[in-house]
Amino acid sequence: MKKRPFVTLETLQKIIEEIPTPFHLYDEAGIRKNAQALKDAFSWNPGFKEYFAVKATPNPFLLSILRAYGCGYDCSSLTELMLAKTVGCEPGDVMFSSNDTPPEEFRFANEIGGIINLDDITHIEYVEKAIGSIPETICCRYNPGGLFVISNDIMDNPGDAKYGMTKPQIIQAFRILHEKGARRFGIHAFLASNTVTNDYYPMLAKLLFELAAEIKEETGIAVSFINLSGGIGIPYSPDDDPNDIYAIGEGVRRVYEEVLVPEGMGDVAIFTELGRFMMGPYGCLVTKAIHEKHTHKEYIGVDACAVNLMRPAMYGAYHHITVMGKEHAPCDHMYDITGSLCENNDKFAIDRFLPRIDKGDLLVIHDTGAHGFSMGYNYNGKLRSAEVLLHEDGTFTKIRRAETPRDYFATFDVFPELFSKLTD
Ligand SMILES: *Cc1c(COP(=O)(O)O)cnc(C)c1O
Numbered sequence: 001m002k003k004r005p006f007v008t009l010e011t012l013q014k015i016i017e018e019i020p021t022p023f024h025l026y027d028e029a030g031i032r033k034n035a036q037a038l039k040d041a042f043s044w045n046p047g048f049k050e051y052f053a054v055k056a057t058p059n060p061f062l063l064s065i066l067r068a069y070g071c072g073y074d075c076s077s078l079t080e081l082m083l084a085k086t087v088g089c090e091p092g093d094v095m096f097s098s099n100d101t102p103p104e105e106f107r108f109a110n111e112i113g114g115i116i117n118l119d120d121i122t123h124i125e126y127v128e129k130a131i132g133s134i135p136e137t138i139c140c141r142y143n144p145g146g147l148f149v150i151s152n153d154i155m156d157n158p159g160d161a162k163y164g165m166t167k168p169q170i171i172q173a174f175r176i177l178h179e180k181g182a183r184r185f186g187i188h189a190f191l192a193s194n195t196v197t198n199d200y201y202p203m204l205a206k207l208l209f210e211l212a213a214e215i216k217e218e219t220g221i222a223v224s225f226i227n228l229s230g231g232i233g234i235p236y237s238p239d240d241d242p243n244d245i246y247a248i249g250e251g252v253r254r255v256y257e258e259v260l261v262p263e264g265m266g267d268v269a270i271f272t273e274l275g276r277f278m279m280g281p282y283g284c285l286v287t288k289a290i291h292e293k294h295t296h297k298e299y300i301g302v303d304a305c306a307v308n309l310m311r312p313a314m315y316g317a318y319h320h321i322t323v324m325g326k327e328h329a330p331c332d333h334m335y336d337i338t339g340s341l342c343e344n345n346d347k348f349a350i351d352r353f354l355p356r357i358d359k360g361d362l363l364v365i366h367d368t369g370a371h372g373f374s375m376g377y378n379y380n381g382k383l384r385s386a387e388v389l390l391h392e393d394g395t396f397t398k399i400r401r402a403e404t405p406r407d408y409f410a411t412f413d414v415f416p417e418l419f420s421k422l423t424d
Pocket of ligand 1: 190
């Protein structure tokens with residue numbers, strides 16, 4: 001699939017008159033169209049709800065857009081819960097799928113009407129102690145162990161993952177929770193990340209639906225909701241075929257009819273906690289070429305670095321790059337595209353064939369809408385960039401300003417005199 005930026009050079013030039021590079025740019029039209037498609041694909045299930053994984057793109061403007069499509073929020077920390085609260089979440093709108101969680105976060109999640117998703121059987125007592133009782137609605141996270149395989153491909157290794165309970169534990173947990181007053185139950189599992197196949201959700205659904213049937217048989221408890229969590233991927237590479245969300249929704253429906261309906265569980269709600277799929281393709285990192293260097297290799301230095309987008313450095317992840325205004329030029333130059341960190345893995349691309357790049361060229365680094373800005377950090381004293389939302393009519397809004405040195409030094413308030421005279 002040919003990858004094209006969602007923004008034109010002309011629009012970018014307008015934006016950079018006001019907002020200097022680098023910045024993350026988001027595509028409102030794309031976000032809306034995709035959120036509607038997800039809603040449509042699961043409209044066969046009356047209780048369906050997507051809880052957007054806030055960690056992917058924790059910006060209240062973007063979170064608010066998703067509310068129009070019935071989305072809630074999947075959180076795993078206090079500040080993510082606060083963000084969900086800020087954009088007006090109501091009871092039932094938050095899924096707290098955390099792990100290794102401190103008591104005050106369970107307390108706050110409960111206070112705002114979030115559904116607590118227990119990562120471990122020992123957390124029953126922990127939560128009871130933290131909030132004084134067991135909430136009426138509760139979810140448990142399942143980990144089947146072993147390898148998760150789809151048609152001979154190893155998708156991931158749940159046996160090696162820190163999350164979730166074993167089957168005997170989850171069955172025991174349901175018994176205990178029921179005894180302690182829980183009345184509405186859910187199960188959850190997240191077994192593979194960034195899956196570029198329409199088969200992942202249906203396979204996971206089958207596993208969870210069968211577990212729900214087994215739980216009912218063993219304990220008499222019928223779950224009310226089944227949370228398929230995140231994991232639907234996006235085509236980062238032009239060689240990947242995008243997932244078809246309608247085929248995925250239909251695949252889950254088929255398994256639902258096959259497994260749940262005959263068990264008398266045809267009223268179970270399907271929940272999802274997608275992050276990457278909701279935002280990934282609808283964000284890009286806009287950066288400017290500021291240096292070229294010819295040594296043992298050809299380098300282009302840009303004004304963004306790994307603190308703005310960590311995935312290439314951390315996972316060796318591929319992110320497609322478009323040199324704006326040179327879309328039709330031949331890709332006859334091989335470059336390493338580098339940032340400025342004192343780390344040799346600070347490269348957005350290695351040995352990448354691109355059109356000839358000149359200083360001042362704008363580069364669009366694709367698919368940074370999820371796990372992009374949010375994985376940012378301050379190594380080397382680098383500052384986080386701005387975030388900009390491109391609206392459907394071509395206008396734009398700065399939805400987060402760039403950090404300034406004052407932000408970087410803000411936590412030195414123990415020495416106020418040292419930094420008080422700093423100007424931005
Ligand atoms: C990260 C995460 C998600 C979102 O994953 P994506 O791959 O972005 O869809 C959902 N649920 C939980 C519990 C997560 O940790």
